[in-house]
Amino acid sequence: MGKPTGDRASKNDAPKSVDRRKFLAQGAAAGVGAVAIAGTGARDASAQANGSIRWDFTADVVVIGAGVAGLPAAIAARDNGASVIIVDENFDIGGRGMLSGGRVQIGGGHALQQKLNIKDTAEQIFLDWVRYDHGESRFSDRDLIRVFADENVATYDFLIENGVEFIEKPIRSPDASTVDRIFVTKEWHIPSEIIAPRRNRNGSGLVRRLEQSARKKGAQIFLRHKMTSIVREKHNAGRVLGITTINGSNVVNIRATKGIIIATGGHTGNINFRRMFDPRLTEEYQQACEPYVHQGADGELAAMDIGASLWATANQTIDVAAAITKTRHIGCRWGYSSLVYEPDSPMFRLARATGLTVRDWQDMIFVNQNGQRFWNEVDGSHKFFAAAMGYNGDKVKLNGGGPIWAIFDAEAVKREKWNPQPPHVDPDGYFYSADTLAELAGKIKNPHQKQPISGATLQDSVNRYNSFVTAGADADFKKPTPLHKIETPPFYAAWATPILHDTMTGLRTNTDSEVIDIRGEVIPGLYSAGESQGGFAQHGLTRCIVFGRLAGRHAARRKVAETSGTRL
Numbered sequence: 001m002g003k004p005t006g007d008r009a010s011k012n013d014a015p016k017s018v019d020r021r022k023f024l025a026q027g028a029a030a031g032v033g034a035v036a037i038a039g040t041g042a043r044d045a046s047a048q049a050n051g052s053i054r055w056d057f058t059a060d061v062v063v064i065g066a067g068v069a070g071l072p073a074a075i076a077a078r079d080n081g082a083s084v085i086i087v088d089e090n091f092d093i094g095g096r097g098m099l100s101g102g103r104v105q106i107g108g109g110h111a112l113q114q115k116l117n118i119k120d121t122a123e124q125i126f127l128d129w130v131r132y133d134h135g136e137s138r139f140s141d142r143d144l145i146r147v148f149a150d151e152n153v154a155t156y157d158f159l160i161e162n163g164v165e166f167i168e169k170p171i172r173s174p175d176a177s178t179v180d181r182i183f184v185t186k187e188w189h190i191p192s193e194i195i196a197p198r199r200n201r202n203g204s205g206l207v208r209r210l211e212q213s214a215r216k217k218g219a220q221i222f223l224r225h226k227m228t229s230i231v232r233e234k235h236n237a238g239r240v241l242g243i244t245t246i247n248g249s250n251v252v253n254i255r256a257t258k259g260i261i262i263a264t265g266g267h268t269g270n271i272n273f274r275r276m277f278d279p280r281l282t283e284e285y286q287q288a289c290e291p292y293v294h295q296g297a298d299g300e301l302a303a304m305d306i307g308a309s310l311w312a313t314a315n316q317t318i319d320v321a322a323a324i325t326k327t328r329h330i331g332c333r334w335g336y337s338s339l340v341y342e343p344d345s346p347m348f349r350l351a352r353a354t355g356l357t358v359r360d361w362q363d364m365i366f367v368n369q370n371g372q373r374f375w376n377e378v379d380g381s382h383k384f385f386a387a388a389m390g391y392n393g394d395k396v397k398l399n400g401g402g403p404i405w406a407i408f409d410a411e412a413v414k415r416e417k418w419n420p421q422p423p424h425v426d427p428d429g430y431f432y433s434a435d436t437l438a439e440l441a442g443k444i445k446n447p448h449q450k451q452p453i454s455g456a457t458l459q460d461s462v463n464r465y466n467s468f469v470t471a472g473a474d475a476d477f478k479k480p481t482p483l484h485k486i487e488t489p490p491f492y493a494a495w496a497t498p499i500l501h502d503t504m505t506g507l508r509t510n511t512d513s514e515v516i517d518i519r520g521e522v523i524p525g526l527y528s529a530g531e532s533q534g535g536f537a538q539h540g541l542t543r544c545i546v547f548g549r550l551a552g553r554h555a556a557r558r559k560v561a562e563t564s565g566t567r568l
């Protein structure tokens, strides 16, 4: 995780230095706890019922993750009278929402739609998102969609009330929606607080406004506190009591008297977890939005440790949405299509390069880890991803397709108007150049490139492609009229491996966002929202905001008997 930037660090509500003795004193002052627990990690959760945990802090509602689901959850809980602590492992708030385009798919006939004369209803949202003829809606949990649809207008009003501003022009929804419902939030006005400034990261305006409102309403935000386990009365029974976090080298236990809301943002960055749904997704596939946010499945794992179930898992592999994407920024490790960390971003030190923005896929060929072409480069469909991840002869690593390299020449650089030097490219494993193709092949070294590429194979691939340009037809993969030969040195190889994006499945919840266990019972006091919640495959922000808000409200209104933990 990166270092804080100047004044952002001072917005941490946690004590500046997490001093163990200070925490113990605070815990004692709160009248809770007896003996400090030893050790950390998920197993702590199972040692919980013996009353041995010292709580360092207490709040009615504890939210894990200060991102797109977590911030509305915190605000809604405060609006309903609960005290709230939000923890986030990062040095700043916002999660992936901070780096998002801020395109919120929200409708149902809210005030802005009315102003723009867009006809929409909650019923139409429901009907769109239970469509059987569209991959993104086919596997929806229809009970969740019903509530989602019914809560759209109230959620729009909630955003406006909490300071979020929208550009008053809709964007057509590219998915199951039949009505214009995408409205873009205005970018945050302070560039140094945007993380990836000057790149239309309009989502910064969503999360910064919500942060502002949450703080104003009294929610406390503890940054650099990584949740490692959820504490439940008994390992697989009873209500949840609190969470264990790690802050630096300190264990900090936070008690929740009413509810705990998991809003940790999904699992895409957890190789072991994501391979439950798709075994092809081995380690060479990077996660969009890193290094700012890691989607590590921490919420799902902590909840599953105390009995939670996953839900609607078919959504993860529907082969139509953005679980995996083609990068448009090549020659760097995290080259997601719209996200660029410029050199003045606090993340640049870790990201190391901006990448070269591709304007025309005709300017290159893609080769796999053996130096062979495998598909039509212009295609960005799931057929392309299937080919990129296809088995290509590796005798040791049978899953995953290995790295994909874009190969091009000096003329392509001119056409694209690239400057193929740092800070645009990362020569430490993700970008290479040489005067001959054989030399280029020999230079390619990357942790995921297990075998050297044969110079002869790469030369053959380029020769064959050049012959297709002469013939005006791609006899192998039907690229529409291949236009440019690759023949003018220097030659280049740039990392162009597909990158992972959306988490489309997660924890099972009911329509109040309460987490359900593997036997179908509510885990009392535990909630989930955002990409850590399963249910349906709508891309991004809106489902996170809607269910975050519902979770916060429901948790705050819970009535809990202090002694037994029974829900009244």
Ligand SMILES: Cc1cc2nc3c(=O)[nH]c(=O)nc-3n(C[C@H](O)[C@H](O)[C@H](O)COP(=O)(O)OP(=O)(O)OC[C@H]3O[C@@H](n4cnc5c(N)ncnc54)[C@H](O)[C@@H]3O)c2cc1C
Pocket (backbone or CB within 6 Å): 064, 065, 066, 067, 068, 069, 070, 087, 088, 089, 090, 093, 094, 095, 096, 097, 098, 099, 100, 101, 102, 103, 104, 105, 203, 225, 226, 227, 228, 263, 264, 265, 266, 288, 289, 293, 294, 296, 298, 299, 336, 338, 339, 529, 530, 531, 532, 539, 540, 541, 542, 544
């Ligand atoms: C480049 C990019 C562009 C996007 N553009 C759009 C768009 O225009 N429209 C759209 O609808 N969607 C968009 N999305 C998707 C959208 O940003 C996400 O769907 C949304 O942010 C998910 O919200 P969340 O609350 O589930 O997770 P996040 O917003 O990522 O928040 C999760 C938070 O949990 C924290 N966390 C994780 N683990 C722990 C732990 N163990 N302890 C403590 N804290 C933890 C993280 O640090 C993070 O702050 C985009 C995503 C990316 C990457």
